[in-house]
Amino acid sequence: AQSVTQLDSHVSVSEGTPVLLRCNYSSSYSPSLFWYVQHPNKGLQLLLKYTSAATLVKGINGFEAEFKKSETSFHLTKPSAHMSDAAEYFCVVKNYGGSQGNLIFGKGTKLSVKP
């Protein structure tokens, strides 16, 4: 079975400082992993995805994530936070063992950015 654990429910950073949002996964197969972002009162938007190509994945808005099989991690980073990055971020894994339509979402990490 597949699962994801987001290690922090809330992260607060100052504008211009690095962002690190942590995600560990569990998967019986070579996983497909995603990060989605949800701005307040909006739907979710794909930031980036990993599907067994390069282990360092670059996404939109300067975010990137590194797939580390040995650590079963897929942490999301950004070198310099911007006020517009304040949102909730979801780490997501494809569920191979379940129904075709199944993504498994983490519980989310709310990112606050202080001026």
Add this chain to the structure above:
Amino acid sequence: NAGVTQTPKFRVLKTGQSMTLLCAQDMNHEYMYWYRQDPGMGLRLIHYSVGEGTTAKGEVPDGYNVSRLKKQNFLLGLESAAPSQTSVYFCASSYRDVAYEQYFGPGTRLTVT
């Protein structure tokens, strides 16, 4: 190109009432999904469809029904609403299976009193 749209945006129901949420996409996507989002729970899949005329159960299907009579529309029905169905509902679509990007609608906030 509107992407994924949802109707209505807000709704308040009394226990036992019924309603239908409408999702429409104009990207010619095969797959469509209904999720619910509850605080601290992430998103959970209710039902999904892999093509016109097909539907399948997700993680939390009880109390909901769906239909996909047209490729561009995916309807979510609540036959007899319960307070436990108070949630924000999101529709999404993808070109093919979940390895492809899912495009989300803006959500419907439903309150059942």
